[in-house]
Amino acid sequence: MGSNKCKLSRRQFLKAAMAMTAATAAGCLPNARRAGAESRKPNVLFIAVDDLRPELGCFGATYAQTPNIDKLATTGVRFTNHFVQVPTCGASRYALLMGRSPANSGVTSSNAAFYQGKSALSQERLEKAQSMPELFRRNGYHTVCIGKISHTPDGRVFSYNGKGDGRPEVPHAWDELPTPYGKWKRGWGTFFAYEGGRHREDGKGNKDLMEFKAEKDEDLPDGLMAKAAARKLKELKDKGKPFFLGVGFFKPHLPFVATKADWQAVSQVDIPLAAHQQKPDSAYWHRSGEFYKYKAPFEKDWPLAKENQLKAKRAYLACARYTDRQIGKLLTALDELGLADNTIVVLWGDHGWHLGDSQIWGKHTPFERAVRSPLIIRAPQMKSAGKECDGLVETLDIYPTLVDLCSASMQETEHPLDGKTLCPLLLCRFGISCNPD
Numbered sequence: 252m253g254s255n256k257c258k259l260s261r262r263q264f265l266k267a268a269m270a271m272t273a274a275t276a277a278g279c280l281p282n283a284r285r286a287g288a289e290s291r292k293p294n295v296l297f298i299a300v301d302d303l304r305p306e307l308g309c310f311g312a313t314y315a316q317t318p319n320i321d322k323l324a325t326t327g328v329r330f331t332n333h334f335v336q337v338p339t340c341g342a343s344r345y346a347l348l349m350g351r352s353p354a355n356s357g358v359t360s361s362n363a364a365f366y367q368g369k370s371a372l373s374q375e376r377l378e379k380a381q382s383m384p385e386l387f388r389r390n391g392y393h394t395v396c397i398g399k400i401s402h403t404p405d406g407r408v409f410s411y412n413g414k415g416d417g418r419p420e421v422p423h424a425w426d427e428l429p430t431p432y433g434k435w436k437r438g439w440g441t442f443f444a445y446e447g448g449r450h451r452e453d454g455k456g457n458k459d460l461m462e463f464k465a466e467k468d469e470d471l472p473d474g475l476m477a478k479a480a481a482r483k484l485k486e487l488k489d490k491g492k493p494f495f496l497g498v499g500f501f502k503p504h505l506p507f508v509a510t511k512a513d514w515q516a517v518s519q520v521d522i523p524l525a526a527h528q529q530k531p532d533s534a535y536w537h538r539s540g541e542f543y544k545y546k547a548p549f550e551k552d553w554p555l556a557k558e559n560q561l562k563a564k565r566a567y568l569a570c571a572r573y574t575d576r577q578i579g580k581l582l583t584a585l586d587e588l589g590l591a592d593n594t595i596v597v598l599w600g601d602h603g604w605h606l607g608d609s610q611i612w613g614k615h616t617p618f619e620r621a622v623r624s625p626l627i628i629r630a631p632q633m634k635s636a637g638k639e640c641d642g643l644v645e646t647l648d649i650y651p652t653l654v655d656l657c658s659a660s661m662q663e664t665e666h667p668l669d670g671k672t673l674c675p676l677l678l679c680r681f682g683i684s685c686n687p688d
Contacts, residue, residue, distance in 0.1 A: 291493075292493040293656065294496070294593060295597070296484075296498070296594055298497075298596070298598045299497065299499040300598070302503050302600075303624060304620065305603070305623060306568070307320050307625060309329060314523075319575045320575050323629060326629050327633070328627065329638070330626040330627070330640050330642075330644050332642065333623065333624060334624075334645050335601065338616060338622050341363065341402040342359055344601055347649060350383065350664065350669060350670055355666070358370045363402075364402075365420045366418075372422050380664050380665065381422065382421050382423075384396070384495055385422075387659070388426065390660060391492065392493045393494045394497075395487070395496045396424070397480050397498045398430055398476045398498055398499035404442035405437075406428040406430065407419060413452075430476065433475050434448030435472060440453065442472070445464075445506070445508055446462065446465040446471065446508070459506060461506065461566040463514035465509070471510070477580045481580055481581060484585065500574045500578070509569045513569040513570070517565045517568045517569045522561065522564060524561065524607065525608040525609075529609070540613075542613050547563075548562070553610075554610045564607060578598070582596070595631065595656055596627075597649065602621060602624050603622060604620070626644065648670040649673075656677075
C-alpha cells in the first residue's frame with residue numbers, strides 16, 4: 252500500500268481548494284449527487300479507538316492482525332501523518348468534538364473539560380452549536396453515541412466510583428446514548444472491565460495488567476457495543492433520515508483484556524521490540540505510572556526485560572486484534588444493510604501510545620509515539636481506493652471536513668473552528684492528479 256500515495260503539490264492543492272470552494276457554493280461537493288438527481292445527505296459512522304497507535308497492517312506493521320481496518324483502508328484514504336492536539340484522552344476528544352485548539356480553549360490535560368471549569372459547555376441550548384454532534388443534530392441528523400466518543404465511556408457524567416448525576420457529558424449533542432452495560436452495570440465498569448462483570452473500580456482489587464479468559468466477543472464490553480451498534484444501524488436505516496453514529500471502542504486501553512483466541516493468535520507471530528530502547532534525555536520522559544500500577548504476570552523491573560517487553564506488546568496487539576474484529580462487524584453491517592454507498596466512515600485513534608518506545612509504556616508525552624495516531628476516511632463515490640496521504644493533518648481538521656462532506660447548511664458554531672477542511676486532499680480522489688509536479 253505504501254507506494255499508492257496521494258500527494259498534492261502546492262499548485263494542485265490550491266487548485267483543489269478553489270474547486271472545493273466553488274462546489275460548496277453550488278451545493279455540489281464531490282460526494283453529492285449530480286444536479287437534477289434527488290439529493291441525499293450522507294450518513295456518518297465515526298469510530299473512535301482508545302490508545303490506538305498506527306501499528307496496523309495498513310500502516311506497515313505486517314505482523315499486526317488487523318484485517319478489517321486494513322480492508323477499510325483499501326476503500327478510503329489513510330492519513331499517515333495525522334497528529335492529535337493533546338496526548339491524553341479527555342483533552343484530545345475535547346479538541347475533536349469542539350474543533351478548538353488547546354491554545355484557544357485552554358484544555359491541555361483535564362478529563363472533565365466538557366463539564367467543569369472555564370471550558371465547560373453550557374447546559375442551556377445556545378443560539379449556535381457547541382459541538383460537532385450538536386451541529387449535525389441541528390442539521391437534521393439523528394445522532395447516537397455508543398461507547399467512548401467524549402471522555403466518559405457512555406457519554407454520561409459519572410466518576411470512576413459511580414458517583415454523579417448522569418447528565419450528558421456533551422449537552423444537546425446526542426439523541427440517544429444507548430451504550431450497553433452488560434454485567435458491568437455502569438459506564439466506567441465497562442471501560443475497566445474484566446471477564447464476568449469484574450472491573451478495576453468494583454472495590455475488589457482487580458488490577459491485573461492483562462487477562463485473556465473470555466471465550467466470545469460478547470463476553471466483553473466492546474463486543475456488546477459492536478453488537479448494539481450493528482443493531483442500531485438497522486434501526487437508523489428504518490428511520491429514513493440521515494444519521495451520525497459515534498462508536499467508541501475501549502481496547503487497546505489498559506487493562507489489556509481480550510479473548511483467549513486473540514492471545515493465542517498473537518503468541519504465534521514474531522513481533523519486534525520497540526525500535527527506540529534508550530531513555531531520552533528529556534524533561535517530558537515519565538515513569539509510566541498508569542502501566543506500572545497494574546499487577547503484571549512478570550517482574551516489573553526498570554526497564555522491562557526484553558522478554559517481558561514482548562509479552563506486554565503481545566497483550567496490546569491482542570487487544571488491537573479484538574477491536575479490529577468489532578470494527579469489522581460494523582463495516583459488514585453497513586454493507587448488508589445497503590448503507591455503505593451513502594455513509595462516510597471515519598476511523599480515528601484518540602492518540603498514540605508508547606509501547607516500550609523510549610522506555611515508556613503509555614501516552615502523556617509530546618513525542619511522536621504519543622501524538623501520532625491512525626486516521627482513515629472513506630467517503631461515498633470515491634473513484635479509486637486505497638490511497639495514502641502523507642500530508643501533515645491534525646485532529647482539528649476532522650470537524651470542518653465532515654461539515655463540508657455533508658454540505659451542512661447550518662454551520663453556526665459557538666467558537667470558530669481552528670482546523671482546516673481536508674476536502675482539498677480528499678478531492679484527489681475525484682480526478683485531481685495525485686502525482687507531485
